[in-house]
Amino acid sequence: MEIEGRVRARSSESGEWKPLKVNDQLRPGAEVQTGLRSTAALRLGVNATVLMDPGTTLVIPQLEEDAAALVTRLGVRRGRLDLRVDSTGLANDFQVITPSVTLAVSGTSLGVEVGGLTGSSVTGARLNLLRAIEVRWLSGQVFAFGDGTSSSLLADPALLALFEKLATMLLGDDPPDPEELERWLAQLRNAASMSPEIFNLDGIQRILNADSSAGILAAEFFAESAGLGLDALERIRDQSGVEAQRAGDAAVLAQAFAAQASQYANAAIALIPDIQKEIEFQTKIAESAAASASALKGLTISEALSAAAKKEETVDALANTIFWLDKDFKAAMFYANLASASAAMSAQFAANASVFSQASFAAAHDAAKAASAAQSAIDQFFVKVAGADQNAAGAAVQAQIASNAAATAQALNQLASQLGSAIGSASAASLLAQINSNTQNAINASSIAAVARDQALQAAQGARTMGEKMLFNHAAVFAAQAATDAASAAAAANQAALDALKAEGAAELAKSLVGDKGK
Numbered sequence: 445m446e447i448e449g450r451v452r453a454r455s456s457e458s459g460e461w462k463p464l465k466v467n468d469q470l471r472p473g474a475e476v477q478t479g480l481r482s483t484a485a486l487r488l489g490v491n492a493t494v495l496m497d498p499g500t501t502l503v504i505p506q507l508e509e510d511a512a513a514l515v516t517r518l519g520v521r522r523g524r525l526d527l528r529v530d531s532t533g534l535a536n537d538f539q540v541i542t543p544s545v546t547l548a549v550s551g552t553s554l555g556v557e558v559g560g561l562t563g564s565s566v567t568g569a570r571l572n573l574l575r576a577i578e579v580r581w582l583s584g585q586v587f588a589f590g591d592g593t594s595s596s597l598l599a600d601p602a603l604l605a606l607f608e609k610l611a612t613m614l615l616g617d618d619p620p621d622p623e624e625l626e627r628w629l630a631q632l633r634n635a636a637s638m639s640p641e642i643f644n645l646d647g648i649q650r651i652l653n654a655d656s657s658a659g660i661l662a663a664e665f666f667a668e669s670a671g672l673g674l675d676a677l678e679r680i681r682d683q684s685g686v687e688a689q690r691a692g693d694a695a696v697l698a699q700a701f702a703a704q705a706s707q708y709a710n711a712a713i714a715l716i717p718d719i720q721k722e723i724e725f726q727t728k729i730a731e732s733a734a735a736s737a738s739a740l741k742g743l744t745i746s747e748a749l750s751a752a753a754k755k756e757e758t759v760d761a762l763a764n765t766i767f768w769l770d771k772d773f774k775a776a777m778f779y780a781n782l783a784s785a786s787a788a789m790s791a792q793f794a795a796n797a798s799v800f801s802q803a804s805f806a807a808a809h810d811a812a813k814a815a816s817a818a819q820s821a822i823d824q825f826f827v828k829v830a831g832a833d834q835n836a837a838g839a840a841v842q843a844q845i846a847s848n849a850a851a852t853a854q855a856l857n858q859l860a861s862q863l864g865s866a867i868g869s870a871s872a873a874s875l876l877a878q879i880n881s882n883t884q885n886a887i888n889a890s891s892i893a894a895v896a897r898d899q900a901l902q903a904a905q906g907a908r909t910m911g912e913k914m915l916f917n918h919a920a921v922f923a924a925q926a927a928t929d930a931a932s933a934a935a936a937a938n939q940a941a942l943d944a945l946k947a948e949g950a951a952e953l954a955k956s957l958v959g960d961k962g963k
Contacts, residue, residue: 445493449482475503478523481912489516492538495570497524517541524557526569674867677875680860684882687853691889694846698896701839705832705900709907712828716914719821723917726818730919730926733811737926740804744933747797748940754790758783758947765954769961776961780954787944787951794937794944801937808923808930815923822915829911832904843890843897850890857883
């Protein structure tokens with residue numbers, strides 16, 4: 445549905461990674477990864493939308509649909525994603541599988557986060573952002589209009605399910621007829637193009653409520669009343685005054701939203717110096733912890749290699765014990781004792797490896813805490829940016845309302861000009877002047893609202909761009925490396941423990957053989 449940055453996918457675990465593009469089709473078994481500062485929004489089956497954060501890996505092991513049920517399995521290997529699953533009237537078997545837990549999802553929304561050190565956690569989903577992506581994607585699809593119908597929309601069940609969900613939100617419970625569908629999709633395109641970041645569905649509803657088609661309906665009504673002469677012009681004047689007032693009110697609100705967007709943006713920018721200091725401080729901690737984790741990994745591997753070497757010595761001593769058992773009892777006993785000593789040293793090396801591995805894990809945990817603290821500081825900035833985004837969206841909605849009102853006033857003005865020419869009296873000329881004045885006021889208000897909208901969007905986008913350029917969580921890089929080193933250390937310690945057990949078994953066998961022979 446939507447791709448930002450570098451996102452790749454492959455058809456299976458053994459498949460070749462390829463860049464993922466909007467509207468690519470994924471089959472069951474596919475795996476998707478988002479890169480650094482990259483996101484992806486996927487439409488999963490006919491009833492789910494998934495938003496992947498940077499550094500997220502997911503797999504789709506199962507995706508099935510028949511006349512009675514939907515069966516979906518979504519695996520999250522690492523990272524974070526937001527998920528919205530809609531009820532479709534079919535039996536819904538939807539599960540999210542993580543390394544530590546399996547979640548059953550039915551007609552709801554949630555966020556899932558999987559970390560190498562923190563495990564799996566469930567949070568609330570960012571519904572506004574998910575809905576904004578759905579609106580933008582749906583509004584970008586191509587439909588057959590004109591003399592034909594919009595039936596081409598129904599060919600894709602995923603597209604149909606999403607449309608029905610959004611249409612119900614915006615237009616009510618009854619499905620729209622083809623003409624209403626065509627009009628609504630056109631409005632949806634305009635609405636979705638106004639804000640590149642966040643767009644609230646309530647704002648779209650307000651746009652539809654003040655749609656400029658009201659002007660056409662009003663014009664048709666007044667045209668039927670043309671025989672009333674001056675009375676029709678008076679009614680047009682009154683309605684154009686209403687539209688001018690509507691545009692004026694919207695302009696005032698747009699300016700208020702723009703002022704608030706600027707305040708949020710400025711507040712976010714003001715946080716940058718302190719956040720940068722905090723990031724630098726936490727990065728030093730994470731860097732030091734990552735260096736410790738790496739050094740401890742090296743010690744763990746060294747001890748594990750020593751444990752393995754002593755295991756081999758133990759096995760050799762057991763072989764010599766067996767060789768000399770029937771030839772020279774004293775030599776056999778010597779090698780049995782040697783096997784016992786080598787096994788003891790292997791166990792000691794394994795114990796040392798375990799200690800170093802645990803220390804490496806602790807260092808990785810410290811690096812992760814530092815990265816989390818740095819990210820929390822960055823999140824403070826983007827909370828302010830989100831406030832700017834929301835107010836910019838509000839300004840955009842009000843600007844659209846003002847634009848619709850101005851369009852309605854212009855439609856009424858054109859009708860009034862035709863009626864005025866037919867009447868041709870001084871009273872008609874006076875009414876036309878008032879209608880012209882109302883129309884111009886609506887147009888001016890619409891221009892003011894548009895300027896406020898642009899200012900709000902620029903403020904929000906400017907703050908976001910500045911933050912993305914200046915605030916990068918370097919601590920997270922070191923934390924990721926520390927986690928990798930800790931995992932390697934743990935693997936080496938586990939291998940050392942296995943080698944120690946094998947050495948112990950060999951030594952026990954050697955002692956047993958010598959003991960039996962002695963008896």
